[in-house]
Amino acid sequence: MGGFRELPREVKILTAVAFTVAVGFGIQSPAIPVFAGEFGVGSAAVGAVVSAFAFMRLATGLPGGRLVNRFGERAVLTTGMVLLAVTSILAGLSWNYPQLLIFRGACGVGSALYTVSAMNMLLRVTPASHRGRATGYFQGGYYLGTVTGPALGGGLLGVSPRLPFFVYGVAVAIAGAIATVALSKAVPIIDAVARTGSAAESGTGSGAGPGAGAGDGRPGITLGRALRHRSYLAALTSNFGLGWAVFGVRVSVLPLYLMFVIKADATWIGAGLAVGAITQAVTLPVAGRVADLWGRRPSLLVGQGLILGCLVMVITWQTLVAYLAAFALMGLGTAFCTTGGAATVGDVTRGRGGTVVAGYQMTADLGMTVGPLVAGQLAASYSYEVAFLATGAVVLIGWITALVMPPRPT
Numbered sequence: 001m002g003g004f005r006e007l008p009r010e011v012k013i014l015t016a017v018a019f020t021v022a023v024g025f026g027i028q029s030p031a032i033p034v035f036a037g038e039f040g041v042g043s044a045a046v047g048a049v050v051s052a053f054a055f056m057r058l059a060t061g062l063p064g065g066r067l068v069n070r071f072g073e074r075a076v077l078t079t080g081m082v083l084l085a086v087t088s089i090l091a092g093l094s095w096n097y098p099q100l101l102i103f104r105g106a107c108g109v110g111s112a113l114y115t116v117s118a119m120n121m122l123l124r125v126t127p128a129s130h131r132g133r134a135t136g137y138f139q140g141g142y143y144l145g146t147v148t149g150p151a152l153g154g155g156l157l158g159v160s161p162r163l164p165f166f167v168y169g170v171a172v173a174i175a176g177a178i179a180t181v182a183l184s185k186a187v188p189i190i191d192a193v194a195r196t197g198s199a200a201e202s203g204t205g206s207g208a209g210p211g212a213g214a215g216d217g218r219p220g221i222t223l224g225r226a227l228r229h230r231s232y233l234a235a236l237t238s239n240f241g242l243g244w245a246v247f248g249v250r251v252s253v254l255p256l257y258l259m260f261v262i263k264a265d266a267t268w269i270g271a272g273l274a275v276g277a278i279t280q281a282v283t284l285p286v287a288g289r290v291a292d293l294w295g296r297r298p299s300l301l302v303g304q305g306l307i308l309g310c311l312v313m314v315i316t317w318q319t320l321v322a323y324l325a326a327f328a329l330m331g332l333g334t335a336f337c338t339t340g341g342a343a344t345v346g347d348v349t350r351g352r353g354g355t356v357v358a359g360y361q362m363t364a365d366l367g368m369t370v371g372p373l374v375a376g377q378l379a380a381s382y383s384y385e386v387a388f389l390a391t392g393a394v395v396l397i398g399w400i401t402a403l404v405m406p407p408r409p410t
């Protein structure tokens with residue numbers, strides 16, 4: 001079945017970098033509301049600091065993909081991590097609320113550049129037979145970091161709410177320097193192929209259909225051509241539903257449901273999120289192997305089916321046990337969806353399509369932005385059950401598109 005040792009060297013480097021970035025992000029997360037609150041602003045303004053990061057990620061995803069096509073993954077990855085490091089430190093130095101808001105938005109730009117270039121590089125250097133596993137380990141490193149980071153951040157927050165921003169900036173700077181040096185000997189050819197592929201994005205290249213080998217020098221597939229692939233559409237709708245349900249509703253509406261319907265103590269919110277994150281991190285490598293051995297479509301169907309099941313469980317079995325079990329199922333389903341979806345994108349692009357990878361990642365950001373707003377309004381106007389049913393309908397659309405996708409990209 002293969003393991004981590006069989007994956008390309010670049011995947012191992014990117015996995016270590018993902019863990020470092022995620023730990024830093026987790027360290028910073030608990031400090032954001034506390035630090036913003038010190039400027040005397042209300043809850044809406046505090047929320048805007050969080051939203052600024054997500055909005056700028058969403059707004060700069062496609063431009064980041066074009067930069068990858070033009071200049072190559074390593075250059076864009078280094079730029080993104082430098083921007084992340086500098087703007088995080090500047091955010092920690094903010095002396096008023098507008099400065100904090102601006103620098104957090106700039107952090108979102110750096111995050112978009114980093115994630116698009118890292119995922120594009122990972123898909124490019126990994127053969128199709130191992131793309132699921134590579135994605136699983138890469139994302140597993142990230143989610144393991146998200147579990148570790150908040151625990152460290154709580155201790156730093158006790159010293160100063162500014163300190164986590166500085167620690168994050170320094171950690172990202174060190175990780176970026178190591179990645180730049182470690183990838184310098186392995187990636188020049190990959191970057192050259194990316195620049196060749198930029199011709200396709202401008203409409204002068206012929207594109208490359210699935211079946212070509214990674215890094216074979218052909219121009220990359222355009223976003224327009226990728227949208228004609230049912231496999232890519234299945235990956236997009238799955239990722240949108242994932243953003244809506246898992247990255248959005250799970251951290252916004254579900255906690256309120258716990259407190260006001262199940263009437264459990266708020267301390268269980270963190271426990272539920274931890275259960276989901278740990279389940280996802282542990283399952284990702286296994287889910288990646290399943291995507292490689294069983295195929296992308298079964299992974300997407302199983303993953304989205306588990307997420308649908310957890311929503312039904314929460315609605316019909318309104319207990320704390322069901323709440324925690326639903327978070328575990330959601331983490332399990334997310335592991336299958338993310339590995340199957342990313343591997344599908346890699347199959348369609350063969351690692352040559354910065355805007356195609358960016359488009360895939362942006363659908364999760366869009367779902368994460370829209371989902372909590374719609375579900376929150378439905379919960380306020382009607383009921384939590386209606387909000388969860390609407391969320392389930394979005395996930396079901398992704399499940400149907402996965403059902404009708406071809407076994408292999410066409």
